[in-house]
Amino acid sequence: DGGITQSPKYLFRKEGQNVTLSCEQNLNHDAMYWYRQDPGQGLRLIYYSQIVNDFQKGDIAEGYSVSREKKESFPLTVTSAQKNPTAFYLCASSIGDRSEQYFGPGTRLTVT
Amino acid sequence: RKEVEQDPGPFNVPEGATVAFNCTYSNSASQSFFWYRQDCRKEPKLLMSVYSSGNEDGRFTAQLNRASQYISLLIRDSKLSDSATYLCVVNGDTGFQKLVFGTGTRLLVSP
Numbered sequence: 023d024g025g026i027t028q029s030p031k032y033l034f035r036k037e038g039q040n041v042t043l044s045c046e047q048n049l050n051h052d053a054m055y056w057y058r059q060d061p062g063q064g065l066r067l068i069y070y071s072q073i074v075n076d077f078q079k080g081d082i083a084e085g086y087s088v089s090r091e092k093k094e095s096f097p098l099t100v101t102s103a104q105k106n107p108t109a110f111y112l113c114a115s116s117i118g119d120r121s122e123q124y125f126g127p128g129t130r131l132t133v134t
Numbered sequence: 135r136k137e138v139e140q141d142p143g144p145f146n147v148p149e150g151a152t153v154a155f156n157c158t159y160s161n162s163a164s165q166s167f168f169w170y171r172q173d174c175r176k177e178p179k180l181l182m183s184v185y186s187s188g189n190e191d192g193r194f195t196a197q198l199n200r201a202s203q204y205i206s207l208l209i210r211d212s213k214l215s216d217s218a219t220y221l222c223v224v225n226g227d228t229g230f231q232k233l234v235f236g237t238g239t240r241l242l243v244s245p
Contacts, residue, residue: 057235064138064221064235065178080232112177122168123233125177 025049026126028113033131035107043098043129045113053116054096055123056080056088058109065112071096100131107133135160138236140222146242151212155239157222158204166225167198169207171218172238178221181207212243 026047035041047054053072057065067080071090085104090096096115100107110130114123140157147153159167167184182189184196184205195208205224209216219238 062237064237065233067232070232110175122180122183124180128177130175 026113026115026124028111028126028129030129031127033129035131035133037133038102039133040102041100041107041131041133043100043111043113043131045096045098045126046094047096047113047115047126048094049115049117049124050093051115051117051124052093053118053123054090055114055116056086056096056098057112057114058082059112059128060109068098100133107131136236137161137234138222138224140220140236140239142237142239144240144242146244147212148244149212149214151243152208152210153212153241154206154208155220155222155241156204156206157236157239158202159222159224159234160203161224161234162200162203164224166233167196167205168223168233169194169196169205170221170223170235172221173218178235181220209241212241214243214245217241217243 029044055070056068059065066082069088071077077090087099112128113126116123137160169181170178171181172178184198188197193210197206219240221238222236223233
């Protein structure tokens with residue numbers, strides 16, 4: 023089955039620790055995206071990548087980093103510099119940068 | 135003004151009812167429009183794209199009004215399983231497909 027997987031589903035970390043969220047897709051999509059969703063707010067774009075070995079900052083990139091070494095994978099690192107890291111993180115992909123985006127099941131990160 | 139605005143609801147309707155949601159967007163250069171459905175604590179799932187001529191998929195009909203900058207979603211013969219939050223999504227730029235998500239309209243369908 024083709025799709026997007028994210029792991030883990032739930033993640034708990036102590037303040038000051040970096041944490042990496044996994045996102046893998048086998049849809050052969052070129053573009054991949056990371057969003058965060060907070061209660062009562064729309065999804066906000068953190069980073070996106072239109073092609074392997076290239077990525078761009080979204081609207082709220084501060085405190086996050088990404089890599090795109092393989093077409094299938096787009097991991098997101100939440101660093102200790104991110105002031106409010108507790109959120110629902112969603113990874114998405116699309117065929118190109120002008121088509122519908124499809125989402126993975128998300129990772130709920132709680133930092134205490 | 136928010137880029138994409140939606141009535142948060144909730145819209146409470148009985149099974150079998152017809153319900154409509156509107157969404158307004160601020161960027162007149164937007165080219166792509168979508169409705170996504172999001173169940174509680176789950177990821178958004180694409181419901182339908184919205185084309186200039188409008189489109190229909192079973193019980194769901196989407197319309198675009200470029201002059202007034204709004205899109206609508208009509209659900210006929212509501213089912214209990216339609217209970218969810220419906221997200222209006224618009225692309226914000228004519229270049230890279232940066233999608234701007236509304237905060238969603240919550241629908242509750244009761245027996």
